[in-house]
Amino acid sequence: PPGSVLPQPAAMEASPSLWHSYLGVILSRERQRMEHFQRAEDILLTLLESVHARDPRFLVDYARNLEAFEFSVCASEDAVTLEVPLRIDGDTLRVLARRSSPEHPAELSTCCLELCSPRAGLEDWTGAVDGMEHCLLPGKILQHLKELLVSAIVRCQRLFLLQPGDISAENLREDALELSLLIRGSWKPVRFNIVPVVRRQQEPLQLRGRRSGRGFPAGSLSRATEEAHFVPASPLGWSDPAPGMAPxxxxxxxxxxxxxxxxxxxxxxxxxxxxxxxxxxxxxxxxxxxxxxxxxxxxxxxxxxxxxxxxxxxxxxxxxxxxxxxxxxxxxxxxxxxxxxxxxxxxxxxxxxxxxxxxxxxxxxxxxxxxxxxxxxxxxxxxxxxxxxxxxxxxxxxxxxxxxxxxxxxxxxxxxx
CATH class of the missing domain: 1.20.120 (Four Helix Bundle (Hemerythrin (Met), subunit A))
Incomplete structure (x- = not known):
């Protein structure tokens, strides 16, 4: 456009090769980092298998999206989030919006997940929210998962499934909406943030007008939006941040x-x-x-x-x-x-x-x-x-x-x- 300054031809010719060198260094480092993370993930999955054995309502997600996981590993500098699915039929839940409290007006809106009818086996996870009696409470689920993780660490170490120093659980004492574990990899500890998640099927998103899915591979937008992932937003409420979309x-x-x-x-x-x-x-x-x-x-x-x-x-x-x-x-x-x-x-x-x-x-x-x-x-x-x-x-x-x-x-x- 008139008045703008475009790069000189010499810079345009030199820049791609320099950026290809830069990208080559990144890819080389990321391959090593991926192997490092996968070793740490193996340790974490061993721990979660023990949690599942104690309480089958906490599932181990072996079928997680490998591409999304690798993207998360490459993009994350400090921690990787790992979802722990709950054995709950999300389609039987009622999703009810609730507004942020007057004390925290800047917080994003959250929702309640109410059981359509009281169900055996979930009583210790439910409570009253906004006048509704049978709502899943993230706070109760997180507390229970925290206790199971500590117990599983001790059990796995006694059975020599984990070596001393493989896992640090000191941050589990913190009151947070995600449970943080520091796991030893090959050369650097890896922090995993463990988050319980409720999955619920929904109608795939249909974009209209100009945003008709241009830029996405065929069918990928529907696949990415046909399942909602509800994660803890507060001790009482859940949120569904951009369903199915990788960070x-x-x-x-x-x-x-x-x-x-x-x-x-x-x-x-x-x-x-x-x-x-x-x-x-x-x-x-x-x-x-x-x-x-x-x-x-x-x-x-x-x-x-x-x-x-x-x-x-x-x-x-x-x-x-x-x-x-x-x-x-x-x-x-x-x-x-x-x-x-x-x-x-x-x-x-x-x-x-x-x-x-x-x-x-x-x-x-x-x-x-x-x-x-x-x-x-x-x-x-x-x-x-x-x-x-x-x-x-x-x-x-x-x-x-x-x-x-x-x-x-x-x-x-x-x-x-």
């Missing part, structure tokens, strides 16, 4: 923004919107450009304090968020303009001036109010990519659309002195 925090793995605002489901939504807004294979040919496609979406959402839910665009996931979104915006912006300050490995990034100060036009573009939907489409984000010198799209139609939109937008941006 998408890989692009934050540099330690750039370890902020609670970007905990699930926000990174997932950024990844999902990227499949809608950048549909061409040309958009994802190199690592640098792929990261920036996520960054410009995140920057736009932080600048406007508005992140629409991919499945329900009328819902703003930043509604009621902590007031530090502005501080988080500046952190992400600093990374976008000078990534070398944040990356752990450097392979000669090209196309950057080295300045971490954004120019005025870019900031004005990011903060431009949305009026007719023109600031939430491919052409708008192509303009932002060109501002960061990572556009590199040869499609003449997309270049023309971005150029025309930029001309209209510049008429709305106040002239800077």
């Amino acid at each position: 998408g925090t890989a692009f934050l793995g540099s330690g750039l923004v370890p902020d609670p605002v970007l905990l699930s489901p926000s990174p997932q939504m950024v990844l999902l919107w990227s499949t809608e807004l950048f549909p061409s294979p040309e958009d994802w040919q190199d690592l640098e450009g792929s990261v920036y496609r996520l960054l410009v979406i995140l920057l736009r959402c932080l600048a406007t304090r508005h992140l629409p839910h991919f499945l329900n665009p009328e819902e703003n996931l930043f509604q009621g968020a902590a007031p530090d979104l502005a501080s988080l915006y500046h952190k992400v912006e600093s990374f976008a303009w000078d990534p070398q300050r944040f990356l752990r490995f450097h392979f000669g990034l090209h196309g950057f001036s080295g300045s971490c100060q954004a120019d005025r036009e870019t900031r004005a573009l990011l903060q431009l109010p949305t009026r007719d939907g023109s600031c939430w489409d491919t052409a708008y984000f192509d303009i932002l990519l060109s501002q960061f010198q990572v556009f590199r799209i040869q499609d003449s139609a997309r270049r023309s659309a971005a150029s025309q939109l930029l001309a209209r937008i510049r008429q709305e941006i106040p002239q800077q002195s």
